[in-house]
Amino acid sequence: RKEVEQDPGPFNVPEGATVAFNCTYSNSASQSFFWYRQDCRKEPKLLMSVYSSGNEDGRFTAQLNRASQYISLLIRDSKLSDSATYLCVVTHNTNAGKSTFGDGTTLTVKP
Amino acid sequence: GAGVSQSPSNKVTEKGKDVELRCDPISGHTALYWYRQSLGQGLEFLIYFQGNSAPDKSGLPSDRFSAERTGGSVSTLTIQRTQQEDSAVYLCASSSRAWDYGYTFGSGTRLTVV
Numbered sequence: 001r002k003e004v005e006q007d008p009g010p011f012n013v014p015e016g017a018t019v020a021f022n023c024t025y026s027n028s029a030s031q032s033f034f035w036y037r038q039d040c041r042k043e044p045k046l047l048m049s050v051y052s053s054g055n056e057d058g059r060f061t062a063q064l065n066r067a068s069q070y071i072s073l074l075i076r077d078s079k080l081s082d083s084a085t086y087l088c089v090v091t092h093n094t095n096a097g098k099s100t101f102g103d104g105t106t107l108t109v110k111p
Numbered sequence: 112g113a114g115v116s117q118s119p120s121n122k123v124t125e126k127g128k129d130v131e132l133r134c135d136p137i138s139g140h141t142a143l144y145w146y147r148q149s150l151g152q153g154l155e156f157l158i159y160f161q162g163n164s165a166p167d168k169s170g171l172p173s174d175r176f177s178a179e180r181t182g183g184s185v186s187t188l189t190i191q192r193t194q195q196e197d198s199a200v201y202l203c204a205s206s207s208r209a210w211d212y213g214y215t216f217g218s219g220t221r222l223t224v225v
Contacts, residue, residue: 103153
């Protein structure tokens, strides 16, 4: 079983749709959580950190459920420019510094 | 510099040759990471440097791979006797703290072994 698991998709949604991705992690000692975005043939870029209280950045909302060991990302009012692969990332302080990346969920937003 | 700089951006090499990949992290970032990504695959951890501590080399796939970080700044990843399965994009990232901030990635070095 992978340490961080994501549904690879692809998710194909129309513009304006709301879409949600989940990610599960296996190490209960995990400390920090992030979502990254990776465009085709580009490097990953930090989208947002994920906090226990949940956090929102414009159309993007991230949630963390420590009890069930999953993280979610909700995108509202999808734009064409949201088309990308979304990577779930987990860091635990027993391996301080080394983050584990999920394989990503691919989103395509269509006109 | 303003971002993480990697060079070269592309490298084509013959099987069996050695290659060196360079990473210049964001100034002041104490943590530096190397990952690689094969086509259509996820990121694979290679090695992690944090300040003056011994590096975490647990992800290096074989003894043909080595990395160093000089003066707590620039890092070089060396692959000896390259094999075709080494073909991938090698990504370097840096972070201002060990684990509770996200990473900033460089644009990567695309290595092709022919």
